[in-house]
Structure formats: structure tokens, C-alpha cells
Amino acid sequence: MNILISGGSGFLGSAFSKEILKRYQSADTDLHITWLTRDSSQAHPNDIQMMTYDELAQTDLGFDVILNLAGAGIADARWSDERKEQLLASRIKPTESILEFIARTSTKPKLLVxxxxxxxxxxxxxxxxNENSGFEPDFAHQLCDEWEQLALEATNYGVPVAIVRTGVVIHPDGGMLGKLLTPFKMGVGGQLGDGKQIMSWISREDWVGAAIFIIEQHLTGKAGSGTIDTGEMDTENVERAATVDNTLPTANETPAVVYNLTAPNPVTNHTFTKTLGAWLHRPTFFTLPAFLLKLMFGEMATLLIDGQKVLPQALLESGYTFRQPTLKQALEEQD
Structure with a gap:
């Protein structure tokens, strides 16, 4: 199997590459990973191939799966007009390059994630x-929706699409947790605002596991099959869950689906703060009030003080079992 990854060297792409190579090599199955890059001299593991976007525009190679993860970090800088344009362009341009490749290649991918x-x-x-829920319009929605709608154009060329809507990914190597470790270790960590906002998170191990699961389900024709394994899922969430139709509308008969990549147990910011402090054996007395966060981050403060309770219902119904369904496990059981 040949897999092409945009954003392969990033926080998620590198972990995905390492894990799927390990699994397939241990099963003595032929697997090749190629990272799309704008810099051909970029450092990379020996078992990863590199390809520039210019090379993608000319290659005759075929790929079974394309994993499209390229994009600047949404929380890395204040949302100025210029930054908003950068966030959108960093997602749209790589996706356009992938669509151009799909349009001209004679051997179409079996799946675009x-x-x-x-x-x-x-x-x-x-x-x-869940995946059937509607949306409230804001910049984050606009950014995600434009990216999703462009990716769905792959169905025009007969390529199935799986959209993965990712929550806050937990691992000390990077992401939000990586940024929080220093202040929390110094004993100056604390809750944001009133701490009641819901944080929908997922461990990096489960993000990788879920991504591999989705790919294998689609390639074997088992997508959408399975029953809910609630495990340690919050019972309130189970009671409110009804069978979800995670298909997305397309202009043709080529299928497209969406998955929420979040853990089944979202937590409040207060709980997250106390759990992180306990894991690090540090106090968490400090509080950053909402008005100060708005002064510091402007519109981007919504990511910190406005919650979302997003549940991975389609993933559970497909039969995926979370390895780290609780925040405590995600912190203590690092891969």
C-alpha cells in the first residue's frame, strides 16, 4: 500500500507515519509512505520518501490513500486579517494541489482522508x-467548511472522501499540551475563565489509531459497520446518542463521510486543569479571567473560553475502541 501525506512531518502526520509503518512491517506487509513537502531538503526518517509539490504535479506514481493534513496552527497566533488569510491559504493550496493530481492521474486513490x-x-x-449536528457561523466554521468543501471535490473524480474533524489532541510532544507544560510545571498553570467550558479532546495515540482504523475500514469495505462499544464513555452521552448518519452530500454517487476525532469523555476546562496539575504534581491556583483572554487574544479567545461538546459517535458506531478514553489515561499512558 502506498500512502501520500501532506503535513507528514507535523505533530499528527509524523506520529501516524511511525505507527502505521510499525504495524505493517510487523505484519510483513508492503507499505510505502511519502511526505509532501515544499522543501526537498527537509529532514525525514529513512523509511519515509519525500516529494515536493512540483514533483507531485508531474509524477506518474499511484497512491492508494492520500492523507491531507497540511495547515498552519489555528491557535499559533492572534487572528488578524492577515493571519486569517494565512490559515485559509495553508489549507486550500495543498488541497488544490492534491485535487489537481487526482484529476490527472490514471490510477485514482482508493480514499482521500x-x-x-x-x-x-x-x-x-x-x-x-455528533456528525449529524448543525453549526453556528463564525470564523472557525468558515475556515473548516471551505477546507472540507474543497476536499469533497475529489468525489467528482470517483475518489471517496473521509473528513476527520479533530478536537484538541493531547500529547506532550506538541499541540496545546506541549505549550501548557512549562507554565504548569512552574506552578503558574490554572483554569481559563470560569472553567465551565467543555473541552473535546483526543489522545494522539487514539487520533492515530482512529485514522488507521478509518483507512482500513474503507479499504476493506467495512465502513459504517459495527456496534457502539461505550467502554468508559459518559453515560449521559450514551443516553443522548442515536444512530448517526455520517454521510456527506456530494454531486455524484461517490461516497463521502465525516468522523469526529474526539474522545468519548469531554471534560470542562476546570477538570482539565485539575487533572493536568495532579499529573504533574503542581498546584493550579491561578485563573485567567475571560476579559483578559479577550484582550490578549482578541477573536481567537473563543477557542479558550467557549466550549464544544463534540462526541465521536460515527467512530464508535463503526466499531472503534478507544485505547485512552479518559483524560487521566491520555496523560499517564504516553506512547
Whole structure:
């Protein structure tokens, strides 16, 4: 199997590559990973191939799966007009290059897995949200929706699409947790605002596991099969869950689906703060009030003080079992 990854060297792409190579090599199965890059001299593991976007525009190679993860970090800088344009362009341009490749290649991929985020749903407080839920319009929704709609154009060429809407990914190597470790270790970590906002998170191990699961389900024709394994899932979430139709509308008969890549047990910011402090054996007395966060981050403060309760219902119904369904496990059981 040949897999092409945009954003392969990033926080998620590198972990995905390492894990799927390990699994397939241990099963003595032929697997090749290629990272799309703008810099051909970029450092990379020996068992990873590199390809520039210019080379993609000319290659005759075929890929079974394309994993589209390229995009600047949404929380890395204040949302100025210029930054908003950068966030959009960093997602749209790589996706356009992939679509151009799909359009001209004679050997079409069997699946395009394209990144998105739970920001698609907009700010909806503690309302449980699954793949059937609607959205509230804001910048995060606009950003995710434009990225998703472009990726769905792959179905025009007969390529099935799986959109993965990712929550806050937990691992000390990077992401939000990587940024929080230093202040929390110094004993100056604390909750944001009133701490009641819901945080929909997923461990990096489960993000990788879920992505591999989705790919294998689609390639074997088992997508959408299975029953819910609730495990340690919050019973309130189970009671509110009904069978979800995670298909997305397309202009043809080529299928497209969406998955929420979040853990089944979202937590409040207060709980997250206390759990992280306990894991690090550090106090968590400090609080950053909402008004100060808005002064510091402007519109981007919505990511910190407005919650989303996004549930991975389609993933559970497909039969995926979470390895780290609780935040405590995600912190203590690092891969």
C-alpha cells in the first residue's frame, strides 16, 4: 500500500507515519509512505520518501490513500486579517494541489482522508454534538467548511472522501499540551475563565489509531459497520446518542463521510486543569479571567473560553475502541 501525506512531518502526520509503518512491517506487509513537502531538503526518517509539490504535479506514481493534513496552527497566533488569510491559504493550496493530481492521474486513490476540526460546529456551549449536528457561523466554521468543501471535490473524480474533524489532541510532544507544560510545571498553570467550558479532546495515540482504523475500514469495505462499544464513555452521552448518519452530500454517487476525532469523555476546562496539575504534581491556583483572554487574544479567545461538546459517535458506531478514553489515561499512558 502506498500512502501520500501532506503535513507528514507535523505533530499528527509524523506520529501516524511511525505507527502505521510499525504495524505493517510487523505484519510483513508492503507499505510505502511519502511526505509532501515544499522543501526537498527537509529532514525525514529513512523509511519515509519525500516529494515536493512540483514533483507531485508531474509524477506518474499511484497512491492508494492520500492523507491531507497540511495547515498552519489555528491557535499559533492572534487572528488578524492577515493571519486569517494565512490559515485559509495553508489549507486550500495543498488541497488544490492534491485535487489537481487526482484529476490527472490514471490510477485514482482508493480514499482521500482530509483534515478538518471540530471548529466546524462553531460555539455551541455544552450541547452534545455528533456528525449529524448543525453549526453556528463564525470564523472557525468558515475556515473548516471551505477546507472540507474543497476536499469533497475529489468525489467528482470517483475518489471517496473521509473528513476527520479533530478536537484538541493531547500529547506532550506538541499541540496545546506541549505549550501548557512549562507554565504548569512552574506552578503558574490554572483554569481559563470560569472553567465551565467543555473541552473535546483526543489522545494522539487514539487520533492515530482512529485514522488507521478509518483507512482500513474503507479499504476493506467495512465502513459504517459495527456496534457502539461505550467502554468508559459518559453515560449521559450514551443516553443522548442515536444512530448517526455520517454521510456527506456530494454531486455524484461517490461516497463521502465525516468522523469526529474526539474522545468519548469531554471534560470542562476546570477538570482539565485539575487533572493536568495532579499529573504533574503542581498546584493550579491561578485563573485567567475571560476579559483578559479577550484582550490578549482578541477573536481567537473563543477557542479558550467557549466550549464544544463534540462526541465521536460515527467512530464508535463503526466499531472503534478507544485505547485512552479518559483524560487521566491520555496523560499517564504516553506512547
Amino acid at each position: 482530509s483534515g478538518s476540526a471540530i471548529g466546524w460546529y462553531g460555539t455551541q456551549g455544552d450541547k452534545p454534538l
